[in-house]
Amino acid sequence: MTYQDPISDADRADARVIWDFHQMGHELKPCSAAIALGSLDLGVATAAADLYHDGMFPKVVFTGDTSTATRARFPRGEATHYREHALCLGVPNEAILLEPKATNTGQNIGFSREVLENTGIAVSTLLLISMPYMQRRAYATCRKLWPEVEPVCVSQHMPYDEYVRTHDDEKQLIEMLMGDLDRVMDYPKRGFAVEQHVPGRVRDAFDRLRSRGYDTWLLPA
Incomplete structure (x- = not known):
């Protein structure tokens, strides 16, 4: 129709x-690391910066290439634009890891896992930062691809x-x-x-x- x-x-x-x-309704708590999932919403990077300043994680992976929905807004890639925004919000460069190749949620999780493992960061709890309406899909994907970690899903609250x-x-x-x-x-x-x-x-x-x-x-x- x-x-x-x-x-x-x-x-x-x-x-x-x-x-x-x-919305998953998870209770926010400090985690071993964070992944900020690429999207068309720069508010994801804003949320990541706020959570970093609140002491919720020591390192964040900004992940994402471009897609049909984001190419015009983030021509240099979602992860790159997220990183630049977070730096402007006071997140130190040493707290940021970049994963610029992922083009779907599975790759966001899988490629970011590789980045964290290659950096030697032991992850038992993982803060998944996304658009509000992406929380449930991020959770389900993480539980499938990285079942050893406990995902905590969070977004800008609105x-x-x-x-x-x-x-x-x-x-x-x-x-x-x-x-x-x-x-x-x-x-x-x-x-x-x-x-x-x-x-x-x-x-x-x-x-x-x-x-x-x-x-x-x-x-x-």
Whole structure:
């Protein structure tokens, strides 16, 4: 179905259901290291800087090349732009590790693991810093690819309506929420992530939004 403008109150209500589901609700605590996952949101690097200054980790890996969604915003790569932003926010260069090649979440985790291991950092707990709606997929991917560590997922803390005001295009944001949920549900079958329970109300919200045409970032059928 073709997307119908404007975005309705019902659409936003369903988007909030999915938004809330993507939040893991982990208790923040100091970790052995952090990984800041590449994305189109510079707020990930802001969150990393705030958490560093709060003493939550000694080293952070900024990870990410570019993608269709980020190439215009971060032409020199997500990790590079994250690093520059964190330096401007007072994170010392010696606290930053760079992983500039990853193009998906699995590579974000796997390549960053290699960087940390090659640096000799022993990791038992890992702070995963991401966009708010990427927490659950990051968690599931990490548990699959690096089961020895305990992941703690964190983002800039804000509700859906506040996050929308930081985003250029609400329709695109809803479609990205949908895309992440699609992957949370589908990737375990492909061996990319661990299985997670998705409540019926979340699946129902997904189905309604898909029927309304919010499908640009869904996986191919």
